[in-house]
Amino acid sequence: MKKILLKTEALSKSFSSGGSLQHVLKNIDLELYEGDFTVIMGASGAGKSTLLYALSGMDTPTLGTITFAEQVISNLNQDELAVFRRDHCGFVFQQIYLIDGMSVMDNVLAAGLLACRDRKAVLKKATELFAAVDISEETQKKFPTQISGGEAQRSGMVRALINSPEILFADEPTGALNSKTGLDVLDTLTRFNEMGQSIVMVTHDMRSARRGNRILYLKDGVILGECDLGKYASHVPDDGARQEKLSSFLTEMGW
Numbered sequence: 001m002k003k004i005l006l007k008t009e010a011l012s013k014s015f016s017s018g019g020s021l022q023h024v025l026k027n028i029d030l031e032l033y034e035g036d037f038t039v040i041m042g043a044s045g046a047g048k049s050t051l052l053y054a055l056s057g058m059d060t061p062t063l064g065t066i067t068f069a070e071q072v073i074s075n076l077n078q079d080e081l082a083v084f085r086r087d088h089c090g091f092v093f094q095q096i097y098l099i100d101g102m103s104v105m106d107n108v109l110a111a112g113l114l115a116c117r118d119r120k121a122v123l124k125k126a127t128e129l130f131a132a133v134d135i136s137e138e139t140q141k142k143f144p145t146q147i148s149g150g151e152a153q154r155s156g157m158v159r160a161l162i163n164s165p166e167i168l169f170a171d172e173p174t175g176a177l178n179s180k181t182g183l184d185v186l187d188t189l190t191r192f193n194e195m196g197q198s199i200v201m202v203t204h205d206m207r208s209a210r211r212g213n214r215i216l217y218l219k220d221g222v223i224l225g226e227c228d229l230g231k232y233a234s235h236v237p238d239d240g241a242r243q244e245k246l247s248s249f250l251t252e253m254g255w
């Protein structure tokens with residue numbers, strides 16, 4: 001049986017704008033499992049990023065409970081949430097936000113040293129992760145403005161994983177990349193997932209979504225349906241069946 005990593009009960013999020021309340025997430029009951037590559041899809045404005053932010057402790061719900069590995073996180077204050085995120089979560093966004101004044105390696109070390117004082121151990125982990133995402137030593141010494149978008153995104157992934165997070169949250173990680181570099185990033189995510197990394201990713205992109213094993217479809221703030229695609233196997237050529245299953249699920253959802 002799969003282990004539950006994250007659980008929401010009656011999760012709701014509302015925003016007030018112009019004097020009225022907008023109910024963006026409505027009573028969501030959801031369980032996310034260890035080792036899964038969960039994908040959240042849905043039309044623009046459905047609440048995907050809002051859900052991702054709530055699940056990852058970047059924002060707090062209006063109502064409801066979020067439990068991460070037995071710890072209720074929905075009632076933590078901002079300082080406690082910052083510690084929770086640092087210790088348990090990694091983030092990859094469309095925009096990469098590496099610090100320009102530091103080398104790529106120093107960006108990663110700085111994130112690692114926030115959580116661990118053992119510089120040698122952080123350096124060893126960073127070196128392993130850079131090798132796994134195919135970023136050379138030469139590139140590690142460069143500054144963020146001197147590397148390509150794909151290299152920056154893969155370096156961002158190293159930074160996201162330096163503290164061995166239980167969950168990697170990704171919000172449109174290939175959104176700003178061209179087709180080839182986007183594919184490299186998806187291959188990297190797939191490889192990490194094959195090594196056991198739990199991933200939750202928001203995307204509009206079918207090619208990205210196909211990498212997930214569990215696809216959730218959000219509509220108007222509720223989970224309308226889900227599809228079990230099975231694990232993507234990087235060593236098996238895609239025969240189109242996966243694509244067909246995802247397409248017919250999305251059609252059924254009204255995408």
Ligand SMILES: Nc1ncnc2c1ncn2[C@@H]1O[C@H](COP(=O)(O)OP(=O)(O)OP(=O)(O)O)[C@@H](O)[C@H]1O
Pocket residue numbers: 015016017024042043044045046047048049050051204
């Ligand atoms: N901080 C905020 N304040 C007010 N309204 C917000 C806030 N964040 C999100 N919203 C609103 O919540 C709704 C859902 O936004 P969200 O970004 O979660 O959607 P999404 O499904 O990720 O959309 P997209 O695919 O376009 O990124 C939108 O109508 C948005 O305007």
